[in-house]
Amino acid sequence: MxxxxxxxxxxxxxxxxxxxxxxxxxxxxxxxxxxxxxxxxxxxxxxxxxxxxxxxxxxxxxxxxxxxxxxxxxxxxxxxxxxxxxxxxxxxxxxxxxxxxxxxxxxxxxxxxxxxxxxxxxxxxxxxxxxxxxxxxxEGVTIRSKIEKLLVLKSTGSAFHGFHRDEFTRLPETWDRILSTEVEAGWKWKTFKDLAEVKKVDFNAAWEQARNITLKTFAEDDSASVQATMYKMCDLILAAVPLVEAVDYALPNKHYFEIDLSWYKGLKNTGKDATVFAPQSDPNGLIQCTVTRKPKSKL
The missing domain is CATH 3.10.270.10 (Urate Oxidase;)
Structure with missing residues (x-):
């Protein structure tokens, strides 16, 4: 049956x-x-x-x-x-x-x-x-708001070094790289008891704050990793919007690889001399996280 x-x-x-x-x-x-x-x-x-x-x-x-x-x-x-x-x-x-x-x-x-x-x-x-x-x-209304398909890039101000290395590791460390991603950011609101409570919330202001925090942090953070930068974004949104209970990000790497042109008359285009890059489609890194508020301590 x-x-x-x-x-x-x-x-x-x-x-x-x-x-x-x-x-x-x-x-x-x-x-x-x-x-x-x-x-x-x-x-x-x-x-x-x-x-x-x-x-x-x-x-x-x-x-x-x-x-x-x-x-x-x-x-x-x-x-x-x-x-x-x-x-x-x-x-x-x-x-x-x-x-x-x-x-x-x-x-x-x-x-x-x-x-x-x-x-x-x-x-x-x-x-x-x-x-x-x-x-x-x-029971009420649960709402999750999201930003999707927000493509961003910065040409410097990002590094990635000090990561775990073993016999399978080929990736070189870098102290200056291009950082690009297509932002998917979400934030979960507290549960609203009814429609009347929903109507009291300025959702547009919260969306503007989340978007501005995402862009400002991406641009200004001296990024040690995508992980570290996205955590800062989550933390700032939680601080800015008290009715939000959790924030999550999914950030795929949009890779831009150096092209070695030394074969042509010794032309320098690697490391600090790199100015011409090849955009990559796949495979790509994908970094995700969810950040929530700490439970209030019981006295």
């Missing part, structure tokens, strides 16, 4: 775009998102008995997303994700958990003749803002 151990379903890749129009100033603001909604609850019979009476159709979930986007702000995405989750859990008695993932795509306002244009935008990178929210009936 078999049994259904776990089930959820929903609508993925809901493309959503909203424009807010200030009629007085003529300034417009745009937000573009890709939304995924997944529902859990008393839905077993739809799988085991072919009984569709418990199914909130995925098309219904899509239409609900559009209607709630019309009725509510969709930025910050953390708040909109909680609005969607709250709706599904409260509207359908047999739905007990709602998972909402939102990818917010980057549109940056154009500056024309030195002035912000009121309604024109451009995409200046592939960086995305990601939110994963779970609303559980009678």
């Amino acid at each position: 078999s049994q259904l151990s776990y089930a959820r379903y929903g609508k993925d890749n809901i493309r959503l775009y909203k424009v807010d129009k200030n009629e007085k100033t003529g300034v417009q603001t745009v937000v573009e998102q890709t939304v995924c909604t997944l529902l859990e609850g008393d839905i077993d019979v739809s799988y085991t008995k072919a009984d569709n009476s418990v199914v909130v159709a995925t098309d219904t979930q899509k239409q609900t997303t559009y209607i709630l986007a019309k009725q509510n702000p969709i930025d910050p995405p953390e708040q909109f994700a909680a609005i969607l989750g709250d709706h599904f859990v409260k509207t359908y008695p047999h739905i007990h958990v709602a998972h909402v993932k939102i990818i917010q795509h980057r549109w940056t306002r154009m500056n024309i003749d030195g002035k912000p244009h009121p309604h024109s935008f451009y995409r200046d990178s592939q960086e995305i803002r990601v939110v994963e929210a779970v609303t559980r009936e009678n």
Whole structure:
């Protein structure tokens, strides 16, 4: 005999775009998102008995997303994700958990003749803002915010030496190297008891702080290793945003290797003379960590 151990379903890749129009100033603001909604609850019979009476159709979930986007702000995405989750859990008695993932795509306002244009935008990178929210009936809302696809590079200010060596080690030590990575950074918020509590949080300010800390630390840290630099980033974000319980990073190395050109008339292009490099695709190092707050000591 078999049994259904776990089930959820929903609508993925809901493309959503909203424009807010200030009629007085003529300034417009745009937000573009890709939304995924997944529902859990008393839905077993739809799988085991072919009984569709418990199914909130995925098309219904899509239409609900559009209607709630019309009725509510969709930025910050953390708040909109909680609005969607709250709706599904409260509207359908047999739905007990709602998972909402939102990818917010980057549109940056154009500056024309030195002035912000009121309604024109451009995409200046592939960086995305990601939110994963779970609303559980009678338990509250958990939210994780993320930065993904933020490509950064610095041409000096990074070293890597003093690492373990054995018979399998070929990597030379270096006191000056190119450091490049595609940032994936996430921060987990404390559990919110309800939607009202979520609406009190300035998620956009926290996102700006996390992003600025990431860039500033990357640029200014005299990096002994990716590990050491990413720990500093986590520590600073925890200090800056008290409602965040944990911060994590995943930083893949984007390698740039020196090219020995001495074969051509003794041309120097290694060590301190290196100015021409070959960007590498793979294999690459991948460094990850999660940093949490220390438990409060009991007196």
